[in-house]
Each structure stands twice: as structure tokens, then as C-alpha cells.
Amino acid sequence: MWLKRKIAPLIHWAAHVSGKSLEMIRATPGARVITYHAVGTSECGVRVFEQQIAFLKKHFDVVSLAVLSDNLASQHSDLRHQVAVTFDDGLRNNLTYAYPVLQRYSAPATIFVCPGLVDRECWLWNQEARARLRRMNPLALRKLADSLGRPGSNHLRIVDWMKKLPTRSRVHVEQVIRDATPYWTPRRAASISNDLMTWDELKSLDPKLITIGGHSTNHPILANCNSDELIHEVVDCGPLIEKRLRRPVRFFCYPNGDFNPVVTRFVEKNYRAATVTKPGIINGEVKLHQIPRLGSTETLPHFTWRLHRPTA
Numbered sequence: 001m002w003l004k005r006k007i008a009p010l011i012h013w014a015a016h017v018s019g020k021s022l023e024m025i026r027a028t029p030g031a032r033v034i035t036y037h038a039v040g041t042s043e044c045g046v047r048v049f050e051q052q053i054a055f056l057k058k059h060f061d062v063v064s065l066a067v068l069s070d071n072l073a074s075q076h077s078d079l080r081h082q083v084a085v086t087f088d089d090g091l092r093n094n095l096t097y098a099y100p101v102l103q104r105y106s107a108p109a110t111i112f113v114c115p116g117l118v119d120r121e122c123w124l125w126n127q128e129a130r131a132r133l134r135r136m137n138p139l140a141l142r143k144l145a146d147s148l149g150r151p152g153s154n155h156l157r158i159v160d161w162m163k164k165l166p167t168r169s170r171v172h173v174e175q176v177i178r179d180a181t182p183y184w185t186p187r188r189a190a191s192i193s194n195d196l197m198t199w200d201e202l203k204s205l206d207p208k209l210i211t212i213g214g215h216s217t218n219h220p221i222l223a224n225c226n227s228d229e230l231i232h233e234v235v236d237c238g239p240l241i242e243k244r245l246r247r248p249v250r251f252f253c254y255p256n257g258d259f260n261p262v263v264t265r266f267v268e269k270n271y272r273a274a275t276v277t278k279p280g281i282i283n284g285e286v287k288l289h290q291i292p293r294l295g296s297t298e299t300l301p302h303f304t305w306r307l308h309r310p311t312a
Contacts, residue, residue: 008312009302016301022059022178024308030281031068031079032060032307033293036087040097041193044296050101051300056083057105064108064211065251068282069273069291075284085109086275086293088215088253089124090202092195102209112253112275113202115240122184123194124219125174126256129159131190132181136167144180163256167220167229199244213251214238214271221256222263234266251275252289264289279310 015021033231034056056062060083063071068084071077072269085102087094090113102109117124123131133141133155145152151161162170186194202212214237216222225233250272254263255275267274275287280292295309297303306312 011298012299012301012305016304021301021304021308025059025304028281028308029080030283031072031082031084031134032281033065033068033084033086033275033291034296035275035277035293036085036094036098037089038091038093038193039087040093042298043193044298046097046101048093048298048300048303049098049296050104052296052303053085053101053105053107054270055300055304056085057107062105062107065213065273065275066112066211069251069288072273072284072286072291073288079284086213086253087111089219090114090118090197090215091193092177092197092201093192095197095201096207099205099210103206106209108209108211110211110213111202111205111250112213112251113197113218113241114215114217114255115237115244116218117196118199118244121196121198122232123196125170126159126163126219127194129174129177130155131163131186131194132177132184133158135184136181140167140180148176163221163258164224166224167226170224172180196232203245205291207247211251212241212245213253214241214247214249215253216255221258222254223258223260225263227262230263230266234263236269238270260289279306281310 036044038044040046061081063082063084065084065086065101068082071079085107087109090111094111145158150159162173216233217237217240218233220233222233241249252267252271252274254274254276270287275291275292275293278292279294282291286292294306297306
């Protein structure tokens with residue numbers, strides 16, 4: 001595994017500079033949807049993001065998710081050279097760092113937001129829980145884990161355990177963590193990575209360039225929700241956004257990529273199409289409410305490699 005991590009970047013670089021990745025992209029039929037979260041952080045720097053958008057504009061037809069999904073539904077359009085850009089969560093850094101690049105390249109994109117979190121001006125629950133747990137001293141973290149039934153020995157394992165809990169239980173654990181970290185405040189770097197856009201900031205995005213989609217009302221794990229919770233998280237999500245922004249919400253993104261047949265039925269009844277986190281290239285057999293995406297990367301060579309090797 002260590003050797004693979006060392007060698008892989010060299011392979012990606014060689015394939016990119018030699019043109020082999022571009023050759024393989026052209027030989028791999030199907031459209032692509034790209035997933036971004038934070039931009040302007042270690043996850044995806046601004047320079048790298050601009051390089052990736054420039055590459056897409058040069059070698060693909062960058063279209064809105066609406067155009068791509070309509071073409072997918074028609075089963076008559078040529079999807080081979082189409083790509084759509086998406087952002088999960090509605091982070092403020094998307095406005096600060098990504099939006100100017102999208103404007104400069106006239107690259108349309110879809111941003112999936114959680115209206116309940118925007119209303120409360122808070123982070124995604126998993127990001128807040130990780131940040132609070134990470135700042136606890138080892139002894140306090142161990143005592144907290146013991147009080148929760150020892151779900152894990154570090155902040156990552158505890159949050160992974162929380163993702164499997166029913167919504168009410170998870171919300172209770174969130175409060176337990178807050179009570180255990182009463183003096184926690186986010187550091188500047190964490191705020192840049194995790195702060196969400198306000199409604200006014202979302203309104204400032206050009207509707208001709210940016211589509212707003214639903215990402216659930218509060219970003220729970222939808223597969224853990226009961227029917228009443230799904231009504232609020234899925235059915236109510238779009239109208240809550242529409243009420244605030246006065247623009248239609250036709251697309252949905254499953255938080256954490258988790259769904260089941262019940263969740264999908266709710267989404268199918270309320271949204272034109274939906275995206276998942278499962279990697280893949282889009283062809284005519286893809287379901288409209290389970291559109292695969294390709295995750296962003298930290299370098300351009302890895303990005304161009306992933307465009308023809310989705311799971312790499």
C-alpha cells in the first residue's frame with residue numbers, strides 16, 4: 001500500500017504529460033459528472049481547481065446537470081464528450097474561490113445545499129463532531145468513548161459509528177459531544193473549510209451559471225431515517241430552498257452517498273434526477289436518480305487519470 005501511494009502519482013504524471021490519459025479519455029465513451037466539496041483548501045487548491053476546469057473546458061462540452069440529465073433521459077443524445085460539475089454542501093469557499101473560476105471559464109455548475117443548515121448557519125454535523133472530538137485531549141476522548149459504549153478509539157471511528165445510528169440517537173450523541181467541549185471554537189482554517197453560504201450569498205450566484213439542488217434539509221444519513229423524517233429531509237428540502245431563493249430545485253444529492261429503495265422512491269417522486277457518490281462514467285444504462293460521479297483530486301494529473309479510471 002505504501003509503495004502504491006508512492007508510485008501512483010508518478011504514473012498519473014507520466015500519463016498526463018505524455019497525453020496517454022487524454023487518449024484514454026477519448027477512448028472511453030460516456031459523460032462524466034464531477035464532485036467537488038471544498039475549494040481553496042488542501043482538499044483542492046484554487047490553482048488546481050482552475051487547472052481542472054480549464055482542462056474540462058478544452059476537452060469536453062461542459063454542460064449543466066439539467067442538460068446532461070435531459071440528454072440521458074432522451075437516450076438519443078451523444079453523451080461522450082459532456083461533463084457536468086457539482087459541489088456538495090454549499091460551502092462558502094465555493095463562492096469565494098470556485099465561483100470566480102467558473103465565471104471566468106463560463107462553466108456551469110450545480111451546488112447542492114441543505115436549507116436547515118443554512119437557516120441555522122451551522123456546519124454539517126459530521127464536520128462539527130470531528131472538529132470537536134479532534135481537539136479533545138486523549139484522556140477526555142477515551143472517557144467520552146467509554147460513556148458512549150466504546151464505539152471507537154479516535155474521532156474518525158466515533159463519527160463513522162454515529163453515521164450508523166438512527167437520526168434521533170445521532171442527534172443525542174452530537175449534543176453529548178457539544179456538552180463535553182463547551183469551550184470549543186473553530187479555528188480560521190476550519191472555518192474556511194466548513195462554513196456554509198448564507199441565503200444572501202446563495203442568491204448572489206448567477207442563476208444562468210449556477211443551479212441550486214437539494215442535499216436534504218439537515219444532511220442526515222437518509223438510509224437511517226424513518227418515513228416521517230424522509231418527508232422533512234427529502235420532500236420538504238426542495239420547497240424550502242425555492243421559498244428562500246425563488247428558483248426551482250429539480251435535482252437532489254444523497255448525503256454521504258447513502259440511500260436505499262425507500263429513500264430512492266421519495267427522491268424519484270420529487271426531483272428530476274439525483275446524484276450519488278459511487279464512481280462511474282455515464283452511459284445510457286444509468287438511472288436518472290442514481291447518477292454516478294467522479295471525485296475531485298489534489299492534482300491535475302490524478303484528475304485526468306480519474307476521468308478514464310473512475311475508481312483510481
